[in-house]
Amino acid sequence: MKLMSDYKKINILVVTSNAGLTFNVVRILNKMSIKPYILDSTNKPLYSLKIFSKKYYNFNYNDMLADNNSAISFFRVSFIFRINEICKKHNINVVLPVDLASIITVSKYRDELDDNILLPPTLDYNKIFELRNII
Secondary structure (H helix, E strand, C coil), X not given: CCCHHHHHHCCEEEECCCHHHHHHHHHHHHHCCCCCEEEECCCCCCHHHHHCCCEEEXXXXXXXXXXXXXXXXXXXXXXXXXXXXHHXXXXXXXXXXXXXXHHHHHHHCHHHCCCCCECCCCCCHHHHHHHHHHC
């Protein structure tokens, strides 16, 4: 049986293109004594994100963007390769996509992620686009 303190041993990669959402998620994880790794599109991150994380990585939002549809965007599969690279380097167990573009990208290319990476429950990529068409 796993103890509650075991969650502190996991390594989490927070994946996002929205620094405001990221800050809130990182603060909550810090309150649980978890310092996550961060993959973000901000070249100059909030100073506090660097303090409250183990390592901060960034990516160029426009280079990774695959779909410029203003209603719903997602990133290229190379974004997933970047996630895999960071996860291998730091032995990351959990990938936590935070904003809509990251969630859609992870759900679209989830089969490209390494098998040992855990994800939160996310909608199937096709279901996301069905919802978009309804709204």
